[in-house]
Amino acid sequence: EDQVTQSPEALRLQEGESSSLNCSYTVSGLRGLFWYRQDPGKGPEFLFTLYSAGEEKEKERLKATLTKKESFLHITAPKPEDSATYLCAVQAANYQLIWGAGTKLIIKP
Amino acid sequence: DTEVTQTPKHLVMGMTNKKSLKCEQHMGHRAMYWYKQKAKKPPELMFVYSYEKLSINESVPSRFSPECPNSSLLNLHLHALQPEDSALYLCASSQGDRDSPLHFGNGTRLTVT
Numbered sequence: 001e002d003q004v005t006q007s008p009e010a011l012r013l014q015e016g017e018s019s020s021l022n023c024s025y026t027v028s029g030l031r032g033l034f035w036y037r038q039d040p041g042k043g044p045e046f047l048f049t050l051y052s053a054g055e056e057k058e059k060e061r062l063k064a065t066l067t068k069k070e071s072f073l074h075i076t077a078p079k080p081e082d083s084a085t086y087l088c089a090v091q092a093a094n095y096q097l098i099w100g101a102g103t104k105l106i107i108k109p
Numbered sequence: 110d111t112e113v114t115q116t117p118k119h120l121v122m123g124m125t126n127k128k129s130l131k132c133e134q135h136m137g138h139r140a141m142y143w144y145k146q147k148a149k150k151p152p153e154l155m156f157v158y159s160y161e162k163l164s165i166n167e168s169v170p171s172r173f174s175p176e177c178p179n180s181s182l183l184n185l186h187l188h189a190l191q192p193e194d195s196a197l198y199l200c201a202s203s204q205g206d207r208d209s210p211l212h213f214g215n216g217t218r219l220t221v222t
Contacts, residue, residue: 032208043113043199043213044152051208087151091208099151 002027004090006100013107016077021086021103024070029093033071035064036087038102044087047073078107112136113214115200121220122190130185130217132200138212139205141183143175146197146216158183159205190221 004025013019023033032051036044048057050066057064061082063074073086088100113134122128134141140159144152157164158177172194174186183200197218201211 034210036213041197041215041218043201043215044211046210046212049208049210089151095208097154097211101151102149 002090002092002096002098004088004098004100006086006088006103008103009101010104010106013075013078013105015079015107015109018074018076018078020075021073021105022070023073023088023090023100025088025090025098026069027090027092027098031091031093031095033066034089034091034097035071035073036089038085038087047086075105078105080107080109083107113200113202113212115198115214115217117217118215119218119220121222122187123222124190124192126190127186127188129187130198130200130219132183132185132214134181134183134200134202134212134214136202136212138202139180140203141177141180142201142203142211143173143183143185144199144201144213146199152199156185187219190219192221195219195221 007022035047038044048064053068055066061076065072083106085102085104087102090098116131142157143155146152154166155169156175172189176184197216199216200214203209203211
């Protein structure tokens with residue numbers, strides 16, 4: 001069964017404390033892995049698409065990486081405005097989009 | 110600023126009411142979507158219009174009815190809803206290529222009383 005699991009469920013960091021969020025997946029034929037950021041009461045905001053193992057994408061303090069089994073979203077020297085829920089979604093061979101439950105990231109000043 | 114605009118931002122309706130949610134995208138995309146999101150859960154796909162063809166999540170009850178007047182506009186007609194239908198309803202668009210990312214609006218917060 002196709003499945004996407006994100007960990008941890010919640011992560012509290014001090015401002016400037018770097019860390020990583022994990023998205024592990026078991027799908028039949030990965031077509032793409034997507035990262036989104038969602039602020040409370042807003043729609044998800046697209047961050048990155050990764051298509052193949054070894055691929056990396058960066059945007060400001062965020063860097064996404066992909067292996068054959070998981071993706072990491074690395075956040076370097078985070079600021080309070082990086083606080084949000086980060087969602088991972090995987091597109092399987094049948095084009096179905098499978099979402100993880102998200103990681104709620106809280107950055108304390 | 111989002112290029113996918115949803116109205117209204119908030120809606121409170123009774124179980125006997127009929128209402129509509131509206132979505133407009135200004136990105137030239139060829140596919141539009143309705144998602145439902147409950148608190149602390151990921152979005153759940155309801156409907157897809159891609160190149161004017163409708164795809165339906167068969168678990169969505171018939172009290173939800175989509176309409177796509179053109180490639181930039183998407184409506185969701187609501188009738189005889191239940192309190193458990195209260196949620197954030199999100200509209201999204203994409204280029205229409207099957208692995209292209211979704212771009213979401215900020216949603217309509219629906220409360221059914």
